[in-house]
Amino acid sequence: MSRHLLTHCHLATMQGHRDDPLGLIPDGALIWDEAGAAIVWAGAQKDLPSELRAGCEIHDAQGAWVTPGLIDCHTHLVFGGDRSAEFRLRLHGASYEEIARSGGGIASTVAATRQASAEALLTRSLARLDQLLSEGVTTVEIKSGYGLRSADEGKCLQVARQLGQLRPVDIRTTFLGAHALPPEYAGRADAYIDEVLVMLVDLHRQGLIDAVDVFCEKIGFNLEQTERVFRAAHRLGLPVKLHAEQLSDMDGAALAARYAALSCDHLEWLSPSGAQRLAQAGTVAVLLPGAFYFLRETRLPPIGLLRELGIPMALASDCNPGSSPCTSLLIMLSMGCTLFRLTPEEALLGVTRHAARALGLADRGVLAAGRRADLVLWRIDHPVELCYHIGHRPDLQVIQAGLWAGGTGRPA
Ligand code: DI6
Ligand code: FE
Numbered sequence: 573m574s575r576h577l578l579t580h581c582h583l584a585t586m587q588g589h590r591d592d593p594l595g596l597i598p599d600g601a602l603i604w605d606e607a608g609a610a611i612v613w614a615g616a617q618k619d620l621p622s623e624l625r626a627g628c629e630i631h632d633a634q635g636a637w638v639t640p641g642l643i644d645c646h647t648h649l650v651f652g653g654d655r656s657a658e659f660r661l662r663l664h665g666a667s668y669e670e671i672a673r674s675g676g677g678i679a680s681t682v683a684a685t686r687q688a689s690a691e692a693l694l695t696r697s698l699a700r701l702d703q704l705l706s707e708g709v710t711t712v713e714i715k716s717g718y719g720l721r722s723a724d725e726g727k728c729l730q731v732a733r734q735l736g737q738l739r740p741v742d743i744r745t746t747f748l749g750a751h752a753l754p755p756e757y758a759g760r761a762d763a764y765i766d767e768v769l770v771m772l773v774d775l776h777r778q779g780l781i782d783a784v785d786v787f788c789e790k791i792g793f794n795l796e797q798t799e800r801v802f803r804a805a806h807r808l809g810l811p812v813k814l815h816a817e818q819l820s821d822m823d824g825a826a827l828a829a830r831y832a833a834l835s836c837d838h839l840e841w842l843s844p845s846g847a848q849r850l851a852q853a854g855t856v857a858v859l860l861p862g863a864f865y866f867l868r869e870t871r872l873p874p875i876g877l878l879r880e881l882g883i884p885m886a887l888a889s890d891c892n893p894g895s896s897p898c899t900s901l902l903i904m905l906s907m908g909c910t911l912f913r914l915t916p917e918e919a920l921l922g923v924t925r926h927a928a929r930a931l932g933l934a935d936r937g938v939l940a941a942g943r944r945a946d947l948v949l950w951r952i953d954h955p956v957e958l959c960y961h962i963g964h965r966p967d968l969q970v971i972q973a974g975l976w977a978g979g980t981g982r983p984a
Contacts, residue, residue, distance in 0.1 A: 574607040577625060581633035583614055584955045585939040586640055586925040593917035594955060595938075602638060603628060604945035609974035611947075614939045633949055639920070639958075640937050641710025641946030641972060643927035644901050646837050646858050646888035648748075649704075649735075650697045650728045651718045653684025655893045668867050668895065669819065672791045678718070678752040681893050685718035685728065693731045700891060701735050703899035706980075707965055708948035710972045711742045713888075713931055715785055717751030722771045725749055729780035740970070740977035742946075744931050746813060747772060750786040750793050750801050765797045769804045776808050783834065783932070787815040788824035795827055802831040811932050817841035818863070829853035835886065835930040839873040840864065847874060851881040856930040858886045859914075859922065861907035862896035875912055885914070886930040887922035905959040916959040945974040951981050 579601050588595030601617040603624055604610065613624055658671055658680070671677045685693070704712060714732040719725035729745050736743035749768040757764035775781050784805035786798045792815070793801075802812050811834045816824035818838035825836045825846035836842075836850060837858035850857060857878050863869075878885055887908045890896040898904070901923055908919040928937025936944040951967035952958065958966075967981025 574605055575612065575628040576604050576606060577628035577630045578602045578633050578638065578949075579617060579630060580635060581949065582635070582637045583939055584637060584639045584920065585614060586921055587938045587940060593915075594920060596955075600638070602939065602947070604947070604971070604974055606945075606974040609945050611939060611941055611943050611945050613941055636949040636969070637952055637955055638939065639708075639948050639950065639955065640924045640939055640943075641948055641970065642708045642901050642923045643711040643931070643937060644704055644709050644889050644891070644923070645713050645835070645886050645927040645930040646860060646890050647712060647714055648717060648890070648892035649700050649712065649714045650693055650716070650731050651681050651685050651893050652688035652693060652696070653681055653893065655681065655897070658894065669791055672752075675755070677894055679755060681718050682720050682752065682754060686721075686724050690727050690731055693728065694734055697731055697735060698738065700899045701739060701741065704889070704891070704901060705739060705741055705970075707900060707902050708950070708968050708970055709741065709901055710946040710948075710970065710977075711744065711928070711931070711933070711936065713744045713746055715746040715748040715751075717748030717785075717787070720749065720752065720754035721767075722774060725771055726775055726778065726780065729775060733780065740972040740975065742973070744782045744933075745780060746783045746785045747775060747781045748785040748787065750797065752787065752792065761793065761797060765793070765800050768801060772801070772804055773808065776810065781810060783811045783813055785813045785815060788822050788827070789815065789819055790822070791819070795822060795824065798824065799827060802827070806831060813837065813930075817843075817846065821846070825850050825855075829855055834932050837888070837890075838863065840869055840871045842874055844874070844877060847877050847881055847883065851883050856884045856886050856926055858888055858930050859908060859912055860888055860890040860896065861904060861911045862898045863890045864911060865907055866896050866898075872912060875914065879918075884926040884929055885918060885922050886926040887914070887919055888927065900963075902958060902961070902965060903963065906962050909959050916956040919959050920955055945971055947971040949979070
């Protein structure tokens with residue numbers, strides 16, 4: 573049967589208003605169409621039109637809370653090696669920037685990634701992806717940026733695409749060729765950007781790129797170099813994103829806003845004027861508390877200002893070997909609240925509705941008729957519990973693109 577009806581559930585539609593940001597519907601019901609992979613109806617069970625019920629396969633959710641499938645909108649999931657040795661150095665006092673400048677950091681992951689076969693990368697990345705999926709994630713963005721030359725950037729993006737074929741998840745790929753300067757281009761950043769532009773056109777032609785990102789930072793690329801990449805992306809009709817103001821204020825947010833960026837990510841050093849520009853451009857602020865925690869940063873992103881300006885805030889894992897070796901979006905909910913003082917409602921919108929927007933995906937992130945049937949049934953008493961626990965995953969069932977995609981505990 574193609575139509576499914578969930579009864580005896582509570583809905584967090586993520587389409588609320590000021591007094592009810594999550595758009596909660598207790599005693600709800602939801603119909604989705606398997607063949608169309610779309611939600612047909614969502615609302616209070618008492619309002620369910622009887623003609624819609626006819627012909628549905630019925631699933632009693634036994635009081636579960638239903639949310640949209642979670643979206644991790646910023647990861648660097650595909651990489652070789654690990655950086656535990658660097659972690660030790662940092663605990664002995666070396667800073668992330670010092671390590672990067674002395675040839676470690678991202679460059680060491682680049683060496684390991686170049687060396688790894690596609691098969692080895694796939695195996696390691698699949699293990700990380702499975703951790704994310706076990707927590708109800710149904711869409712994951714994956715950036716390149718550890719290959720830094722055409723064959724290896726392509727290898728990583730292809731692995732990312734393969735992950736999406738092997739598991740019930742929608743993978744969105746972002747080209748981050750301008751992540752760091754590869755050793756063969758030492759002292760020649762502008763020449764490397766020339767190379768990035770060639771890779772961009774080539775990998776786009778291979779259908780491997782959904783969006784384009786740059787690490788705009790003193791240890792990354794400057795504004796001019798960033799703009800060259802953005803211009804090329806726009807020529808190809810690709811949306812842009814930016815690693816902006818993570819370690820210093822480079823005024824990257826203003827540049828990103830000029831290019832109608834989908835998102836600016838990190839933002840610990842975002843200035844008031846940069847925030848204004850993001851608000852005007854409708855750019856999403858992606859907050860990455862895992863990196864803030866792991867690098868033991870002390871400067872918080874200007875959450876109060878983002879809130880005041882009505883800038884949508886997303887939350888993501890930033891899963892990467894150097895600054896956020898974490899594969900749990902639920903822990904990001906906890907860190908978003910405890911470290912960044914987000915409200916639980918803001919945090920939950922940050923991994924659903926606003927994360928979808930950070931990827932330019934208008935078809936998901938909320939429970940509403942016509943949206944993708946990416947759903948999670950949680951065995952919890954209230955959605956706030958998802959932010960409250962630390963390292964506890966409640967029992968859950970996942971429906972991805974209209975199909976049951978596994979879970980733990982009692983199936984509905
Ligand atoms: N900012 C980050 O936090 C990651 N990349 C970036 O541009 C860190 C990447 C790494 O250290 O491997
Ligand atoms: Fe990142």
